Amino acid sequence: MSKLPNTSASIFSVMSQLANEHKAINLSQGFPNFPVDGRLLEITNRLLIENIHQYTPMVGLPSLLEKITTLTYKNYQRIIDSASELLITTGATQGIFTTINTLIKSGDEVIILDPSYDSYEPSVLVAGGNPVRVSLNDDYSPNFNRIEEAISHKTKMIVVNNPHNPTGKIWSEEDYQNLETILDKHSQIVLLSDEVYEYISFKHQHISVNTRPKLREKAIIASSFGKSLHVTGWKVGYLIAPKHLMKEIKKVHQFLVFSVNxxxxxxxxxxxxxxxxxxxxxxxxxxRTLFQDALRESKFEILPSEGTYFQVVNYGEISKKNDTEFAKELITKHGVAAIPISVFYEDATDKHMLRFCFAKTDETLLAAAEKLCAI
Known part of the structure; x- marks a missing residue:
């Protein structure tokens, strides 16, 4: 019996495979195609011959834990205890899965804001919980009336993602104030804050839950070195959580991966x-600016990208096909791969939107834009 009977190959795998088959420029999957920092390679080459190839402690390498406490204080002025409030994970996805499967039991409800990253719902389902999907506003800001209406006595968690994948939206001060008001009313709810793009924001500064005293005592915050340092294949992330929550998360983590690379x-x-x-x-x-400027002469409508390395566009002036079909046509006929936004919704809401990843070389972005402008 399957725990995920309705789950098939992810849209990221489907589009990347199609891009490979048609030799299309792949702006679909969220990974950089440019070299990592030379200093990182130098450190890697030097340390490879050192005696560092055995298990680290279950919670993480002590020196890395201390560096994260320093980083967190520097950026968010939050003092965390590396021994009891911090955990190194095999990427943020494993941290999110472990958190949900630690804190959610059969019948619990978890509110997920759509469009949403595709790992949240399966994690809830595997835990035996019930995902409750709530749509964001048309501008992708949170709709707190809808969120509050979705809360029941069974609601045990709300998952938020800021900066937001797939839309690049960043939450405002008012958004956090509204969230604090709601959680004050419902003390049984914990917050899972996915902040893997925390160090990629533009005009508006990213506001972390780390800076919100009212929230952080009931919040688990997921971060990603893969995203922040563009080493996605290394799969190293971390969780920050208050001691009473982290104690339980560690119990599950040790039997899932024990320790990270x-x-x-x-x-x-x-x-x-x-x-x-x-x-x-x-x-x-x-x-982002290079890619947006290169698309100005195209028929695509360029939506705001406030953070992350994603750009959402509307193709309504080009085609009336649904976004999945148009995304496939974009690959097969025009040689550029993107992700349709409808796949991030429970009900497959289709507003003729596509997501491009601009974590690519300038040459790749300009070549893709040339093809897109020719449509």
């Missing part, structure tokens, strides 16, 4: 001494 932890720990996250954000801001 030792080499990656050692390298990242040393790399954090030299990397500047502000420069990473500036680099992606330049790529």
């Amino acid at each position: 030792s080499i990656s932890q050692h390298v990242i720990s040393e790399y954090l001494n030299v990397v500047d996250f502000d420069e990473i954000s500036k680099m992606y801001a330049k790529k």
